[in-house]
Amino acid sequence: MGNSILLLASVASTLGGLVFGYELGIISGALLQLKVEFRLSCVQQEALVSSLLIGALMASIVGGFLIDHRGRRNSILLSNILILTGSLVLLVSSYSVLVVGRIIVGFAMCISSMSCCIFVSEVVTPDHRGFLVTLYEAGITVGILAAYGMNYILSDSKRGWKWMFGLAIVPTLIQLVSIWFLPSTTKESSNQRGGESMTTIESQEADDSKLSIKNTKIQYNSMYLFQSKDNMRTRTAIGLGLVLFQQFTGQPNVLFYASTIFHSVGFQSNASAVLASVGLGLVKVIATLTSMVFSDKVGRRPLLISGCAFMALSLITIGLLSGHSVMDATRPCNPEDFNVNTTDLPQLTVSGGRSVFGTPFDENQRLLNNNTQGQDVVLDDIRQKPLDTPLASSPRVHDAVVNWIILVCMMVVVSAYSVGFGPSLYTFSK
Template sequence: MTGTDTLTSLQKGTITGLLLAGCFVGSLASSPMCEAISRKWGILVASYVFMVGAALQTATVNYASMVIGRAIAGLGVGGLSMLVPLYISELSPKHIRGRLIGLQQFTITVGLMVSFWIGAGTTLHFSDNRTFRIPLGFQIFPALVLACGIFFLPYSPRWLASKGRFSDCLHVLAYLRANGNENDPFVLAEFEEIRRVIDLEKSQANSSYTDLFKGSARRRVILGMGIQMFQQFSGINSIMYYAPTMFRQAGISQQNAALLACGVSGVVNVLATIPGILLLDTLGRRKVLISGAVWMGSSMIVCGAIMAAYGRIEFDVALNEYVVDMSETVGASYVCIFMIYLFVAGFAASWGPCAWVYPSEIYPLRIRSKGTSLSTAANWLMNFVISEVVPVMLARITWGTYIFFGCGCMIMAVCVFLFFPETKGRSLEVILKKESSPCLITFTV
């Protein structure tokens, strides 16, 4: 792509960074779009944008077209990561809302796993540019399925109500809840609740992003952005981005590190997400988040402690960084690997799905799209920061990186216990009322 056989570290960083930058911008830009043209058609636009970016990457002829394609694809990914959970939350009945939104995270984990094995397969069977064109081209197909399928899905009933289309709102609710029976008492009760909140919010409408940081809206934004930033602060993407390096530090050979790190971790990620989705609407968001943070923190601290106790830190002159040599302690190496797998499983069963569920629930309708877009943008911003910082941490403090993220997870557990109210089993219109909040911060709708 560049006229040379390899990319420099700066070029590799730019390819990764521009995707994340596009995600950040796309998540923010999706808010006014989905308010104007609906959540449904917003998803369609974001899907088309992503397909354009993916097509540019697949057909790339040079480095410039690749980074442009990455940036455009990032706009689509950012938009979809904000719009899809928002759309699902506004369609879902309250008793299974967590599971339905959590399915988004499950499909993400499946996509990560499939993408690795496609990449591994093309690398094994080809030695030309098909090794990257096939994996990049394959990502167009799920977006195409989404773009075609969205035509058969209804509008968000809450978006319809916000536009004064109450008859359409009732029709969609009846279609979703009672096989089209608009006289169903549960449908009518939900419709009246939505209408009551819409009428109330007409006198409280927030017209700009600055208004989100005033009054009770500010507290909700802090929680929404906080949980998304915490998700990245757990260190999960340091595992997904740099797992091969971590496995080599744990004593695994170069050849096996990528397979064990990405391939097996991908399978663990998918399987552990399933119980996480099921638990969201039984145990509740708070218990899942707290237990998951403790689980992840314990795994990282044990992993770092074993590396510190049994590993030998050496300075690699060729790489200009410190590395952990655990080749002489095979048993300790495998314990570290097991701890990393436990960490991935703990994330997949808790913060993976729940961090996307929670922000889509806590905002009132008048600020829901703006608040969700800010929360999602915070996730992508922290994602970028972590991706930039972790390589330096691994090179300078080696096993201390694991201790750092382990302690961060424990802090997350404490913050959720103190400040994050439960949202399980409550409609979007009554979430965060004072009497339903078991934490220190309370809200009124």
């Protein structure tokens, strides 16, 4: 029975992280299709993406109470049911319903993340707890990679976003089944692991009374975290600071908007932008696995410091180079609009010395129609412009190099986050 519990707990832990990572990353590619199908504005796109976080915020307020009073196992089962419900709601072709569905999924993800690691650590022996927490972290990164992979496979499919959201049902169902067969209490799991269950009611009651006495001696209230005893005030400040700065790095936003960001730095088609995000997910998986291998040998603190240093340097580089790169800033919000890039096209001049690209498109069309009826349009500049291009290609090459440097720095940011803030945060919180 001990091996079967460990196997089920491993499956539950890995799938819990996988579903968490999948739901985080899947919006990146789905957003490319949703903004075209529903003609979403910038605000609507941001509301759809952030609705997941709104649900998580709501769950963080009531999650602790729910877990303490209903138990870890029941909380995970509830989160599975909510994810299944939210995934089905996301299949409806309505923007407002999509927002509601993402809120439900976000609520469930938060409940699952809070209770999953605690639960699996209670039903297995102490020497396997670190391994299961590691599996959960690995499951998150693999889930993100799987989401980006599904985004790429379904990038050219009609209404592929429904399949993207719906495929989360599969791992959720498997996790629900594995959790269902796991014991619901620590005492029950201990009895099954060791096969040393109490044979008499008296001995069990005696053991329960000892446990209750022991538990009453170590009960603390929330104010204990802010007291100077045992240096708890400093430890609490460090823990809260790490959590806040983890979000301030902006790395979660990179996961949400990966495909959109790659569009901005020059990847034209949806497929190419999503394929680049697959590379980003692969880099994150490799960095996470590397961190897991060296975390015990090198130490969590050196990994956190080095990861933060590389993130800082990369973000500074991105900030300095972004002003010199050519980015399509209007495309993420207005995919259906006709956009003319005046930096890439030659200047077309009509009689009177007016530039066509200096006026609105409708007025340009009127000017061209009026001037071509009575006189010739001056097109010599257009014919000659591409010919004087020994130096004309130099700015484009420069812009391409800058964009690729930004892309590499983004990869470094994601890798450094996975090495530093990612797994180290859990161990510092202990």
